[in-house]
Amino acid sequence: MKLNHLVESQQLSVEIILSLFKRADEFRDSADKPLTGKILAALFYEPSTRTRLSFESAMMKLGGNVISTENAKEFSSAVKGESLIDTTRIISAYADIIVIRHFETGAAKQAAAVSPVPIINGGDGSGQHPTQALLDLYTIRKETGRLDNLTIAMVGDLKNGRTVRSLCYLLGKFKNIKIIFVSPENLSIKDDIKDYLMRHDVQYEEQTDLNKCLPLADIVYMTRIQKEQMTAGEYNKAAGIYKIAEENFKLLKSSARLLHPLPHVEEINLPLKTEQTDERVAYFRQAENGLYARMALLAYLLE
Amino acid sequence: MKLNHLVESQQLSVEIILSLFKRADEFRDSADKPLTGKILAALFYEPSTRTRLSFESAMMKLGGNVISTENAKEFSSAVKGESLIDTTRIISAYADIIVIRHFETGAAKQAAAVSPVPIINGGDGSGQHPTQALLDLYTIRKETGRLDNLTIAMVGDLKNGRTVRSLCYLLGKFKNIKIIFVSPENLSIKDDIKDYLMRHDVQYEEQTDLNKCLPLADIVYMTRIQKEQMTAGEYNKAAGIYKIAEENFKLLKSSARLLHPLPHVEEINLPLKTEQTDERVAYFRQAENGLYARMALLAYLLE
Amino acid sequence: MKLNHLVESQQLSVEIILSLFKRADEFRDSADKPLTGKILAALFYEPSTRTRLSFESAMMKLGGNVISTENAKEFSSAVKGESLIDTTRIISAYADIIVIRHFETGAAKQAAAVSPVPIINGGDGSGQHPTQALLDLYTIRKETGRLDNLTIAMVGDLKNGRTVRSLCYLLGKFKNIKIIFVSPENLSIKDDIKDYLMRHDVQYEEQTDLNKCLPLADIVYMTRIQKEQMTAGEYNKAAGIYKIAEENFKLLKSSARLLHPLPHVEEINLPLKTEQTDERVAYFRQAENGLYARMALLAYLLE
Numbered sequence: 001m002k003l004n005h006l007v008e009s010q011q012l013s014v015e016i017i018l019s020l021f022k023r024a025d026e027f028r029d030s031a032d033k034p035l036t037g038k039i040l041a042a043l044f045y046e047p048s049t050r051t052r053l054s055f056e057s058a059m060m061k062l063g064g065n066v067i068s069t070e071n072a073k074e075f076s077s078a079v080k081g082e083s084l085i086d087t088t089r090i091i092s093a094y095a096d097i098i099v100i101r102h103f104e105t106g107a108a109k110q111a112a113a114v115s116p117v118p119i120i121n122g123g124d125g126s127g128q129h130p131t132q133a134l135l136d137l138y139t140i141r142k143e144t145g146r147l148d149n150l151t152i153a154m155v156g157d158l159k160n161g162r163t164v165r166s167l168c169y170l171l172g173k174f175k176n177i178k179i180i181f182v183s184p185e186n187l188s189i190k191d192d193i194k195d196y197l198m199r200h201d202v203q204y205e206e207q208t209d210l211n212k213c214l215p216l217a218d219i220v221y222m223t224r225i226q227k228e229q230m231t232a233g234e235y236n237k238a239a240g241i242y243k244i245a246e247e248n249f250k251l252l253k254s255s256a257r258l259l260h261p262l263p264h265v266e267e268i269n270l271p272l273k274t275e276q277t278d279e280r281v282a283y284f285r286q287a288e289n290g291l292y293a294r295m296a297l298l299a300y301l302l303e
Numbered sequence: 304m305k306l307n308h309l310v311e312s313q314q315l316s317v318e319i320i321l322s323l324f325k326r327a328d329e330f331r332d333s334a335d336k337p338l339t340g341k342i343l344a345a346l347f348y349e350p351s352t353r354t355r356l357s358f359e360s361a362m363m364k365l366g367g368n369v370i371s372t373e374n375a376k377e378f379s380s381a382v383k384g385e386s387l388i389d390t391t392r393i394i395s396a397y398a399d400i401i402v403i404r405h406f407e408t409g410a411a412k413q414a415a416a417v418s419p420v421p422i423i424n425g426g427d428g429s430g431q432h433p434t435q436a437l438l439d440l441y442t443i444r445k446e447t448g449r450l451d452n453l454t455i456a457m458v459g460d461l462k463n464g465r466t467v468r469s470l471c472y473l474l475g476k477f478k479n480i481k482i483i484f485v486s487p488e489n490l491s492i493k494d495d496i497k498d499y500l501m502r503h504d505v506q507y508e509e510q511t512d513l514n515k516c517l518p519l520a521d522i523v524y525m526t527r528i529q530k531e532q533m534t535a536g537e538y539n540k541a542a543g544i545y546k547i548a549e550e551n552f553k554l555l556k557s558s559a560r561l562l563h564p565l566p567h568v569e570e571i572n573l574p575l576k577t578e579q580t581d582e583r584v585a586y587f588r589q590a591e592n593g594l595y596a597r598m599a600l601l602a603y604l605l606e
Numbered sequence: 607m608k609l610n611h612l613v614e615s616q617q618l619s620v621e622i623i624l625s626l627f628k629r630a631d632e633f634r635d636s637a638d639k640p641l642t643g644k645i646l647a648a649l650f651y652e653p654s655t656r657t658r659l660s661f662e663s664a665m666m667k668l669g670g671n672v673i674s675t676e677n678a679k680e681f682s683s684a685v686k687g688e689s690l691i692d693t694t695r696i697i698s699a700y701a702d703i704i705v706i707r708h709f710e711t712g713a714a715k716q717a718a719a720v721s722p723v724p725i726i727n728g729g730d731g732s733g734q735h736p737t738q739a740l741l742d743l744y745t746i747r748k749e750t751g752r753l754d755n756l757t758i759a760m761v762g763d764l765k766n767g768r769t770v771r772s773l774c775y776l777l778g779k780f781k782n783i784k785i786i787f788v789s790p791e792n793l794s795i796k797d798d799i800k801d802y803l804m805r806h807d808v809q810y811e812e813q814t815d816l817n818k819c820l821p822l823a824d825i826v827y828m829t830r831i832q833k834e835q836m837t838a839g840e841y842n843k844a845a846g847i848y849k850i851a852e853e854n855f856k857l858l859k860s861s862a863r864l865l866h867p868l869p870h871v872e873e874i875n876l877p878l879k880t881e882q883t884d885e886r887v888a889y890f891r892q893a894e895n896g897l898y899a900r901m902a903l904l905a906y907l908l909e
Contacts, residue, residue: 031643037334039360050696053673057645057700060671065363067356069373070675082566085575090353090565093591094360114575262696263688272691272720288699340637342663368666370659372676385869388878393656393868396894397663417878 005112005119006297009130009169016300017170021138023296024289033063034299041095042068043087044122045102050262050287051122051132055099058294067095073103085114092117097302100124118301126162131297132261133166135290140219142289143257143282148175153213155182156223156242156267158189163261164223168193172200179204180213184238186230210242214251220244222260222267245269249280257282308415308422309600312433312472319603320473324441326599327592336366337602344398345371346390347425348405353565353590354425354435358402361597370398376406388417395420400605403427421604429465434600435564436469438593443522445592446560446585451478456516458485459526459545459570461492466564467526471496475503482507483516487541489533513545517554523547525563525570548572552583560585611718611725612903615736615775622906623776627744629902630895639669640905647701648674649693650728651708656868656893657728657738661705664900673701679709691720698723703908706730724907732766737903738867739772741896746825748895749863749888754781759819761788762829762848762873764795769867770829774799778806785810786819790844792836816848820857826850828866828873851875855886863888 003011012020040059042052047070056066072087084102088111091098098115100108101122108121108128123129141147152171154164158181168189171177179202181189188206197204207213214220225238244258249270252258260268260283268283275281306314315323343362345355350373359369375390387405391414394401401418403411404425411424411431426432444450455474461467461484471492474480482505484492491509500507510516517523528541547561552573555561563571563586571586578584609617618626646665648658653676662672678693690708694717697704704721706714707728714727714734729735747753758777764770764787774795777783785808787795794812803810813819820826831844850864855876858864866874866889874889881887 037364039363041356049675049678050693053647053675053697053700056673060645060673061643066673067359067363067369069352069356070677071373072352081568086566087353089587090590091356093587094356094594263692265687284695284699287696291700340667342666344659370662370666370672372655372659374676375655384871389869390656392890393893394659396890397659397897 003301005108005115006130006301007108007112007119007121008128009133009166012130012134012170012173014173017134017137017173020134020293020296020300021141023299024138024292027061027292027295027299035059035302036063038064038096038302039094040064040066040298041091041098042066042122043072043091043098043100044068044070045073045100045107047071048101048123051101054287054290055120055122055294055298058291058298061291062295062298064298084110088115088119097298120297120301123162126160128166128169129162130166131290131294132163133170134297135286135293136163136167136221136259136261137170138293139259139282139286139289140257143285144218144255148177150174150176150218151178151180151216152219152221153180153182153217154189154221154223155210157187157225157229158183158223159187160226160229161223164189164221165193167221168197172197172202177202180217181206182208182210182213183242184208184234186234187225187238211248211251214248215253217256218253220252220256220258222258222264224263224265224267239266243267243269246271246274249274252280254280256280259283259286262287306604308411308418309433309604310411310415310422310424311431312436312469315433315437315473315476317476320437320440320476323437323596323599323603324444326602327441327595330364330595330598330602338362338605339366341367341399341605342397343367343369343601344394344401345369345425346375346394346401346403347371347373348376348403348410350374351404351426354404357590357593358423358425358597361594361601364594365598365601367601387413391418391422400601423600423604426465429463431469432465433469434593434597435466436473437600438589438596439466439470439524439562439564440473441596442562442585442589442592443560446588447521447558451480453477453479453521454481454483454519455522455524456483456485456520457492457524457526458513460490460528460532461486461526462490463529463532464526467492467524468496470524471500475500475505480505483520484509485511485513485516486545487511487537489537490528490541514551514554517551518556521556521559523555523559523561525561525567527566527568527570542569546570546572549574549577552577555583557583559583562586562589565590609907611714611721612736612907613714613718613725613727614734615739615772618736618740618776618779620779623740623743623779626740626899626902626906627747629905630744630898633667633898633901633905641665641908642669644670644702644908645700646670646672646904647697647704648672648728649678649697649704649706650674650676651679651706651713653677654707654729657707660893660896661726661728661900661904664897664904667897668901668904670904690716694721694725703904726903726907729768732768734772735768736772737896737900738769739776740903741892741899742769742773742827742865742867743776744899745865745888745892745895746863749891750824750861754783756780756782756824757784757786757822758825758827759786759788759823760795760827760829761816763793763831763835764789764829765793766832766835767829770795770827771799773827774803778803778808783808786823787812788814788816788819789848790814790840792840793831793844817854817857820854821859824859824862826858826862826864828864828870830869830871830873845872849873849875852877852880855880858886860886862886865889865892868893
């Protein structure tokens with residue numbers, strides 16, 4: 001079944017995922033402009049320059065145009081009290097597709113319910129970030145050659161990080177996946193995700209010792225621990241432990257890959273040379289993959 | 304006579320208006336790109352995401368490109384003390400046409416006086432908003448099939464609302480128009496507009512009782528009452544009275560149309576289903592019409 | 607040798623400069639679109655609407671597209687602590703060329719060191735602004751017909767103004783150049799520039815009396831004295847003296863030209879009519895030249 005909107009990663013079937021990845025591979029070297037004359041509206045209620053520019057570049061590479069607001073929360077009619085539903089109905093008259101980034105969980109779903117044009121969730125509150133999950137998975141396949149038979153360590157703030165949540169929903173669709181959740185106890189993954197994984201026969205375990213887990217993983221998926229979620233003492237303790245530096249990066253298997261949704265701060269602290277030459281450092285290629293994954297999604301939703 | 308700029312709605316003759324509407328109708332279904340290679344500068348000194356995106360989308364649909372600033376007041380050389388005249392002279396070197404939104408009445412006129420490229424007033428202080436008036440009038444014709452023989456109720460803050468002012472100037476150009484101004488006494492329409500209407504043989508009356516007026520109107524043009532213009536007590540009183548909800552919406556004639564320049568807040572409070580199915584709710588179509596009216600204006604000024 | 611990036615004006619050889627100027631002249635009347643399908647990222651960590659719109663317009667006139675952020679300092683991942691190096695590596699995956707404006711001296715150089723795509727310095731802290739220098743020099747040649755045998759008075763804040771610094775580096779490449787630095791003593795040109803000029807056989811002198819210098823100059827290059835760099839008393843004194851108004855503008859030779867990187871405030875105070883009709887007023891043509899100079903640079907770096 002063709003999707004009209006992409007609001008949460010569960011919507012993506014294995015069949016759609018594989019066809020998007022095929023498309024993404026093709027767009028890598030293609031100069032095709034299938035979206036010539038189409039307009040994308042980037043409606044960002046909270047700033048995320050990286051995600052916004054990635055979508056905008058994707059649209060332009062496909063021949064399309066972009067109208068954009070970087071800070072709709074402060075600048076737009078939202079200030080005057082207009083509902084997201086009304087804003088969506090109006091912007092949908094100006095654009096052929098809308099990507100919404102919002103500070104409230106569920107915002108993209110609300111917009112999709114009334115929009116005559118496709119809505120893409122570009123991240124909503126502590127909810128989901130399905131295109132990030134899509135590019136994460138695309139990177140995993142690109143780097144390892146497979147989507148089944150993988151051990152994935154997810155590290156950092158697993159409680160608040162929406163990219164981890166969205167990626168788990170996608171991983172649940174593949175075979176023989178094992179997830180090792182590595183986090184301080186107060187930032188452990190929530191029960192709804194654990195329930196989902198159990199229902200989908202994904203093995204998982206919860207650990208607190210990062211170095212013990214690093215040698216086991218095919219993929220190490222680091223996330224940022226957010227200062228604003230805890231006391232300074234807790235933060236300093238967690239940030240010191242849930243961290244990849246030169247000494248423990250060596251613990252990774254030679255075929256393993258280090259991913260990160262970026263931006264990273266001190267939770268990854270590798271020498272520039274390692275970043276530039278060690279092929280296990282995959283997070284910049286991951287960011288670039290976002291471009292092709294988003295091109296594939298835009299083309300899919302607009303066809 | 305061909306206009307070089309659009310600064311105030313009085314400039315628009317009936318002949319120009321009708322030719323713009325014809326053009327707007329044509330652009331609705333056309334894939335023509337008459338402005339390929341042209342550049343629009345959106346120079347917004349106060350944020351108005353809706354108006355800006357509407358202009359930008361219009362320009363792109365015609366094949367043109369857009370350079371844009373969302374908050375020139377804070378971000379641009381205005382901070383360093385540069386005059387609007389100088390900014391205009393410089394931006395006119397980069398763009399083929401400029402739309403200016405400004406917090407000061409008269410700003411667009413100032414810019415037009417020195418600009419070698421067309422200036423469009425995108426709203427200036429408590430002055431005018433002529434493209435809003437143009438799309439309002441276009442919507443009235445689209446919805447009722449005519450521009451003469453109309454009874455129009457204008458409701459809300461008629462003192463400060465520039466869209467009402469600009470629309471009155473346009474209505475003065477047509478025959479057998481009757482305007483009912485409905486507002487609290489402290490927000491009634493200003494004398495300059497009343498004088499203009501009298502000189503142009505437009506009948507008008509001033510009322511305070513909304514429900515008495517609703518059954519008489521072909522068009523009900525609602526506007527937002529702005530909290531910042533009065534005391535909390537006055538606001539609450541006015542907002543409770545000058546309001547369309549389910550119960551008084553029923554008072555409209557079956558052929559009537561409800562318009563609003565948007566964004567609306569509590570002054571319109573209709574169920575989603577009514578908004579989606581009752582054809583008297585015209586304000587989302589009105590917003591879409593803005594796109595076609597602006598396309599027509601851009602093409603007209605650039606030819 | 608072909609440049610990969612433009613970080614500081616010293617990089618530009620006479621040969622490159624002349625070929626860029628030839629190109630700029632050609633682009634003035636051409637409808638060629640040599641950069642169709644290419645994407646420019648405008649990564650502005652401090653607002654500069656004029657410079658940004660000039661680059662964006664230049665890119666669009668060449669057929670390219672633009673992704674853009676107006677205030678990366680506040681809006682982007684910089685807030686979360688991401689390094690400029692990481693941001694550059696990621697944005698370079700989305701764009702074919704990047705112009706960076708940054709509040710820290712050396713930022714563009716840092717970015718260029720890791721970027722796989724060309725970096726253009728759009729102004730960095732108190733460092734350089736090489737495209738401003740390029741357009742200044744292009745204007746000097748356009749207006750006087752030559753790049754050698756020139757007497758140039760540079761006026762105002764010579765200590766903090768990066769445009770003066772960048773222009774001096776370029777002037778050092780030509781023959782029989784004489785520079786008269788005119789500034790209050792506390793804002794005089796720094797020693798590194800004087801050393802550079804001496805090494806390159808450029809005559810210079812330092813003066814405090816503007817009116818004495820005006821009749822001698824082929825080019826008067828005014829700059830803004832910045833309030834924030836001194837006490838109110840010092841500012842008022844300097845602003846009253848280092849100023850071109852109707853009475854001392856008359857002291858300029860009839861063949862002289864008045865330039866300014868703009869925006870100007872009270873340091874130039876000429877009647878509108880003089881600005882519009884006296885051909886010695888060259889600063890608006892200078893701003894327009896920026897468009898063609900930047901077009902030439904973009905085309906050069908992307909070929």
